[in-house]
Amino acid sequence: MTSLQPRSARARTSAPVAVEPDPRHRRPLVLATTLGGAFAAGSTLLVCLALAVVGWFLTDAGAHGTPSDALQVGALGWLMAHGAGVRIDGVAVTAVPLGLTALAAWATWRVGHRVGESVSGHGPDADRIGDGERDWTVPTAVSLFTTGYVVVAVVTTSLAATAETAPSGGRVLGWSLALCLLVGAPAIAIGAGRAAIWASLVPESVRATALTCRRILTSFAGVAAVVLLIAVAADLGAAATMVSRLHADAGATIMLVGLSLAVLPNAVAFSGSYLLGPGFAVGANTLVAPTAVVLGPLPLFPLLAGLPDPGPTAAWTAWLMALPVLVAAVATARSQRLRPTLRWDMGALRGCVAGVVAGVVVGIVAGLAGGAVGPGRMRTVGPFAFDAMVHAITAFGIGGLLGGLAMTWWQRRAARRAAVPVSPH
Template sequence: MTSLLPGPAAATAAPLDARHRRPLVLVAVLGGAAAALSTLVVCLAAGVVGWFLADAGAHGAPRDGLRVGAFAWLLAHGSGLHVSGVTVTVVPLGLTALAAWAIWRLGHRVGDSVSGHGPDADRIADGERDWTVAVATACFAAGYVAVALVTLRLADTPATGPSAPRVLLWCLLLCATSGLASIAVGSGRAAIWTALLPAGARAAAATCLRVLGWYLAVAAVAFLAALVVDFGTAVNVMSRLHTDAGDATVYVVATATVVPNAVLFSASYLLGPGFTVGIGTLVSPAVVQLGPLPMFPLLAALPDSGTPPAWTAYLLGLGPLVAALAAAWSQRRLPTQRWEEGMLRGCAGGVLAGIVLALLAAVSGGAVGPGRMRAVGPDTVDVLVHAVTAFGIGGLVGGLLMTGWQRRAARRASLDSPA
């Protein structure tokens, strides 16, 4: 992957290194298929283990466990399915994150294996077109989609009806994001492309990632704190399900796959718009209106229905505060003494983080049952407006404060230095 980094040694060594000039199409297609199969095999194994733990294999056959594992993998790719005539469209983002991680790891290896193809760093810097990453990503996606379509064909039944177009769309999105980025990094092209970008653009992108990461960490802490406070309710839900040790283990693992969804719900709550747990409900710092809820342990983290305490209004300040701190911390690595540049970096990074958070919130909800449970999750437009506003203002303030501190430090250093 370092064969295309700037430098005459790397540029001359790449064509001679066979490890970085393997057949591009073959390696990329096999890499995509391997990325899909790696998580699919894990889901299939978990399905068989869950089938055995549920009733020690007294009912059904191992192929039933395999089918459940395949459906879990397809759900992670947005397939949805029908359960007893009820449509379920929610995506277990825990499994989706696992799939994205597998795509990243295999894509990075694919990029390293084909990094010797195409022009070297000097020719790319001179403006010569390089299609290595684009072709490798397309072949990688073809291998991934092929595995998905075969899985869909083998697991599909008239009663379940997973959506093939949704699976295809999610596979292409994963390969176009995690796959493209990992191949670009592994092949060394990302280092060349980012070096050509202005310092302000790189700083804004770094601020975006830091703001988003810090805020999701805060949302995760808030969700876990709410769950721990009312952990007895979650335990009571498990006891009322009358599950034995094997069933409880399977249920806990299945619950863990939607923890990222709950974290995004928590992020929406802290921003202000909140989320719904059914048609006609709302959970936000201003009002909590609930109805009958299914027996699901993570719902123990929900606040009580009615008017929330007055202190919950202060939670709305977490978004701007986290964005300001993250923007200031990010600017420490790429300092600037220009007020307008520090302001633009922080504000642009915060706005980008708000847009990404809204996109994540859009895929965190869906239908989880019949009737009123057909609408669960945050409202994407509300999250977008609140996130862009909170992160943009916070990033702007953080960028200005850090710029002022850096200007003061530079002035003090110039005064302390000898004439």
């Protein structure tokens, strides 16, 4: 967008040229942002409603219940993705299907980015912002975007809630606000071009630390996902046995696979807590960790086939706890290759601080991944979030410190070699 180009870029033009503002970047601010927030919420809601209706037809060809019942189930699934929790036959189910939450976050990001582009022509340009003029475009857009999202969430809660299901409207409101502020707001700022202006004011060390933190998190999530995949693949026969014991037809099997995908990020968080050491519980008084496995009766759910056998663990499984340290070290070193530094203190500080922040994020995600999934002992399912956070802060902090120091040494060594003159003989 011409109005938001840095001053130096526009100064290279040979003569001043009057540029008409692109109408695509000056959509009506109130209308575009409010409808954008409503569309971000409504798009994923429609997906959940459609899946629920398709599942209703697949399971019994519509012999039981009505389409309105299927729509209510889809709406409740969307509300559960926003932390609502529901009651099924009097039993509280508070676990959040993070797969649906991730879908809602993706839609919020994409729509927010488009909204930011459509209103980027409003407000002062980059020169006036650089001169200190206040710009309320993004705050206004975020507020209206959030309003549209929250309205859809409140209406859905009021229409889908019953005395029997009792979803929590307060939690839906809190999760909706969190999605709009943590995902939608950055997307709008980036789409509007303001994020690039603001980022130039942030110190380089802070930006490098943030990049390192993101790389640690994505690398660890990838490793945890691979470990989960290996564990499930190693016991595919047990998963198939679980499905056969349910006497599920093709339609029910497809729905079971869809449910597994909805909670796949939860399972990755369980796997990450396992690698960190504290492990997780699959029912009260149970433990799944590299050093011990204590299990009780389990529901017939395919992802549970990846659980290790109860009893003493193999000696090599304890070494899995070294993976988080190694992942953090490698991720920090790779990140520092993009933003090199020759100062020992900066290399160490970047890696250590990034590791600590990444550990806090992992602990928060571990806390969100668990909850009640059934009656009795199944009220306690999930990672041990606080212990996982402590272990993650320690492992990532040490790994980031070692990776930062190692890459600093390598870059200082390369700089000394480049400084030595080459003899012609």
